Amino acid sequence: MMNRTIVLETERLELARWNEGDRALAFALWGDHEVAKWISxxxxxxxxEVEARLTQQIQRQKEAGVQYWPLFEKESEVFVGCCGLRPYSTEEDIYELExxxxxxxxxxxxxxxAARAVIGYAFDxxxxxxxxxxxxxDNEVSRHILIKLGFEYTGDERYEPTGKMHPSYVLRK
Known part of the structure; x- marks a missing residue:
């Protein structure tokens, strides 16, 4: 893959690092109203806001060694989204998966x-x-995925970007 730092690989995907040249990819993802309605x-x-998100991801990689890494199909090198971590509670050593x-x-x-690979990376x-x-x-698909990954529902938490109470989950090592 051209000029990409690969962080993780799965059977079908490569997780790389965001870089300054990824504006078009960031817009293809976070600029899409169907994607953004779940996070805004x-x-x-x-x-x-998309620009700020990209900058934040690049900065987080530098500062915390993690980000929501961009995903690419191995076969076609097509961009398919992102999956990764951000520090959630530093005193308890808990990270958020997205x-x-x-x-x-x-x-x-x-x-x-992608989430399975990121979970393995976080724990191992x-x-x-x-x-x-x-x-x-309202995102039943995400709920279903988190349950399949072994996350346990812990209650609802207010999520500032949407202003709604979001179902929250924890997965312990």
Whole structure:
């Protein structure tokens, strides 16, 4: 893959690192209203907000050694979304797992496949104690994926970007 730092691989996917040249990929994902409605209270992200998200991911990799790594199909090198971690509770050594897929890659099992690799990385390589995850209250697909991955429902938490109470889950090592 051209000029990409590969972080993890699965059977069908490569998880790489975001870089400054990835604006078009960031817009293809977070600029899509069907994707953004699950992560933004107003149902979309502006150009500036997508730009800020990309910058935040690059910065997080530098500072914390993790980000929501971009996903690419191994065969075609097509961008399919992102999956990764961010520090959630530093005093308890808990990270948050997230995945966002481009609309044309929904329903192919990529979120679960990438999440399994990221979970393995978090527990085996980073030695984190637990992972947190949440989802938009109307997103049944994400709920189903988290349950299949072994996450346990812990209650609802207010998620500032949407202003809604999001179901929350924990997976312990």
């Amino acid at each position: 209270g107003k149902g979309f992200l502006s150009e500036d 995945f966002h897929l481009t609309r044309d890659h929904w329903g192919k099992g990529y979120a679960q496949e 390589k980073m030695n984190v104690k637990a992972l947190f995850a949440g989802h938009h209250p």
